[in-house]
Amino acid sequence: MGKSEQVIVIGGGIVGLAIAEKLIAEGHDVTLVEKDEIAAGASQGNAAGLAFSDIMPLASPGIIKKAIKWFLDPVGPFSVVVPDLPHTMGWLLRFLKAARPSQFNKSISVQATLMHLGKKTFPEMLERNGLTSMVRANGGLHLYQSEDSYKADLEKWAFRKxxxxxxxxxxxQALHDFQPGLDKSFIAGIFAPEWQSVSNPLDFCKAIHKAATAKGLKTVYGEVEKIADTQVTLASGDVITADKIVLAAGPWSSRLSEKLGDPVPVIGERGYNTTLPKTAFEGLDHTLIFSDHAFVVVPLSDGIRVGGASEIATVDRAPNYQRSKAMMKKAEKLLPGLTNKDGVEWMGARPAIPDTLPVIGYSSKSNKIIYAFGHGHLGLTQSTATAELVSELLAGRQTSMDITALRVNRF
Known part of the structure; x- marks a missing residue:
């Protein structure tokens, strides 16, 4: 353990919480700054998955044909809000560029390395805080209704192998014996046994915050207006000082990084879900991934969550809950025994970067400011790996992996 420093972590989502927890464990004096409530954004309503097998970038050669069709469907699995195109077109063009085979293969390698680091560090974090019981290895089952879709995905699984x-x-029939209750149209499934789930994402975040607070974490609620080397200025005018600053504020991070001279193409890629009572589908143990329809069905400790989709829009646009309703209609067809009653709808904005890789590294202005944002769908999964890398950067140690592909100057 090296020198103890005063550190400000901006962002109370799962990534910021994991970083704060790790730095507290290493003996640092940490203040967490959150503009709303703990896990107020995508961290509270995500799909609860530790998707360590999910190394395939969203920006891929195969996604382009699908995306063109999906874009035209306002409630499809990947849609664009047309009035917001002046603000999102640049991101979309970068996304298409990132789908080229050369960038795609590079992203796979980096994602795989991050996932291996996450598999190592996540259990360590759970053990440090007595939270092991909040995670279980339930596996993820990817489902297919056509031979073409199944064979195309088998090629992706070859990369994973x-x-x-x-x-x-x-x-x-082996699929239907393995997972009863599926519509008869499903002809194959690929099961990822390393997939794990947290009991409930919001409860999990609050548990980490509680454990870190008991060990000395301080929390300040307020919106950050400006970062300057060792100072954080809040919208209220209050100024907080520290030796080091970590920016982990999800889709809101780019506004602050741009003021530091580091523009990052981050959007709030909006996802929707409906959480049903636990009795809505009997016998659900595995996470079910409907890849062709871009949504999942997840067993939580207190319910069943049907969620997914990607909506490219500005962060402040009002939710379009027709998307969650459309997902539920599909889910009822694909799982005939599902009871769509007493569901609670939700929308959250994932911090998405076109190449599906987060930004982790020093700001261009100062090594006293460290970036850790843009994890897209994988914030929970990669939270402890990110925390490990941030702790190493903060202490000036050799990082556990090469982070060249994650640095802010790649844009």
Whole structure:
């Protein structure tokens, strides 16, 4: 353990919480700054998955054909809000560029390395805080209704196999024996046994915050207006000082990084879900991934969550809950025994970067400011890996992996 420093972590989502917890564990004096409530954004309503097998970038050669069709459907799995295009077109063009084979293969390698680091560090964090009981290895089952879709995804699983990610294939009746209750149209499934789930994302975030607070974490509620080397200025005019500052404010991070001379193409990629009572579908143990429809069905400790989709819009646009309703209609067809009653709808903005890789590293202005944002769908999964890298950067140690591809100057 090195020198103890005063550190400000901006952002009370899962990534900021994991960083704060890790720095507290290393003996630093940490203040967490959050503009709303703990896990007020995407961290509270996500799909609860530790998707360590999910190394395939969203920006991929195969996504382009699908995306063109999806873009035209206002409630489709990947849609664009047309009035917001002046603000989001630049991101979309970068997304298409990132889908080129050369960038795609590079992103896979980096994601795989991050996932391996996450598999190592997540159990360590749970053990430090007595939270092991809040995570279980329930596995993720990817489902297919056509041979073409199944064979196309098998090629992606070949990439995963190269990175030592295990999977099992179930075809025909074997699939329906493995997961009862599926519509008869499903002909195959690929099961990822390393997929894990937290009991409830909001409860999990609050538990981390409570544990870190008991160890000395201080929390300040207020919106950050400006970062300057060792100072954070709040919208209220209050100024907080520290030796180091970590920016982990999700989709709101780019506004602050741009003021530091580091423009980052981050948007709030909006996801929707409906959380149903636990009795809505009997016998659900695995996370079900409907890849062709871009949503998942997840067993939580207190319910069943049907969620997913990607809506490209500005962060402040009002939710379009027709998207969650459309997902529920599909879910009822694909899971005939699902009871769509007493559901609670939700929308959250994921911090998405076109190449599907987060920004982790020093700001261009100062090594006293560290960036850690832009994890997209993988904030929970990669939270402890990010915390490990941030702790190493803060202490000036060799990082556990090469972070060149994650630095802010790649844009």
């Amino acid at each position: 190269k990175h030592n990610i295990a999977f099992e294939c179930y075809e025909g």
